[in-house]
Amino acid sequence: xxxxxxRLAALGLDFSFIQTAYDRGLFLDGAVTTVEIAVLSIxxxxxxxxxxxxxxxxxxxxxxxxIRAQIELTRNTPPLVQxxxxxxxxxxxxxxxxxxxxxxEAGAVVxxxxxxxxxxxxxxxxxxxxxxxAGLEAVPKVTxxxxxxxxxxxxxxxxxxxxxxxxxxxxxxxxxNAIDLVKTSAIASAIAVGDITYASxxxxxxRDNVTELxxxxxxxxNILTFxxxxxxxxxxxxxxxxxxxx
Numbered sequence: 433x434x435x436x437x438x439r440l441a442a443l444g445l446d447f448s449f450i451q452t453a454y455d456r457g458l459f460l461d462g463a464v465t466t467v468e469i470a471v472l473s474i475x476x477x478x479x480x481x482x483x484x485x486x487x488x489x490x491x492x493x494x495x496x497x498x499i500r501a502q503i504e505l506t507r508n509t510p511p512l513v514q515x516x517x518x519x520x521x522x523x524x525x526x527x528x529x530x531x532x533x534x535x536x537e538a539g540a541v542v543x544x545x546x547x548x549x550x551x552x553x554x555x556x557x558x559x560x561x562x563x564x565x566a567g568l569e570a571v572p573k574v575t576x577x578x579x580x581x582x583x584x585x586x587x588x589x590x591x592x593x594x595x596x597x598x599x600x601x602x603x604x605x606x607x608x609n610a611i612d613l614v615k616t617s618a619i620a621s622a623i624a625v626g627d628i629t630y631a632s633x634x635x636x637x638x639r640d641n642v643t644e645l646x647x648x649x650x651x652x653x654n655i656l657t658f659x660x661x662x663x664x665x666x667x668x669x670x671x672x673x674x675x676x677x678x
Contacts, residue, residue: 446641455635462631463652469548469627470614470656476553477613478606481560488565506558512619515551519544519623548620556613560606567602568594600671607664611657618653628652 437447449455487499506514526541542550571594579589599606621630632645 445644445647446639447644449635449639449641455639458626458631458634459628459648462626462628465545465625466617466620466627466629466652467656469545469552469617469620469625472549473552473556473613473617474610476549477556477560477609480553480557481564481606484557484561485564485568488561489568503558503561506555507562511551511555511616512622514555515548515619515622518551519547523547544620544623544625547623548617548625552613552617555616556609559609559612563602563605563609564598566605567600568598570601571597597673600673603664603668603671607660607667610660610664614657614660615653 437450440447449459484499484503488496488503490496523542530541575597576589576594579593580586584592617627618629620627621633624630628649632649636642636645
């Protein structure tokens, strides 16, 4: 490792921070935090996306219209703006309500890490809901008619036939959304969450090795997104239905 760092130094690249326990630990902790944010946000966005999709299919027009408005608002607002709104405005509002109710002093009541996970989950859930809606609409009508002919109730037909098939149709879009979410997770550094981006900023502020850390950031996010892409491709092949696609 030392020889490699020395060779890179000869090329004008300073990776000496790797030899410092504090900086190395800061960077590795940031990498772990980024993975945690990505995993929790992907799971949260999938679950919430399913909920939003189901609510769009409700027989209550006012509720479907409300969900549609929420999806459009979320999709058309930058995630960084949403994060700032949640962290600065909603946090203050929750703290004020808590103080008014006698639960304590006003202030931040939700951790920055939690806000990042919540905001990313809500943001990408809007895109997942659209992908799922498209997948459900792509289910052949004859398939649903066959389910009804077998005596399945509309609810059972949805759960046992339409949803499983629709999920398979939507899978490529869902994987793409997951990859985009991983890249978007870098906004966590905007509110001082100790992810890999924030850790890199802290290190290069002291060492002035921006180029080297940017290289590591690019490599890290490429590895992470490549892994998600491989998992998605595996799922597509594993769940592929005969007669659909290649």
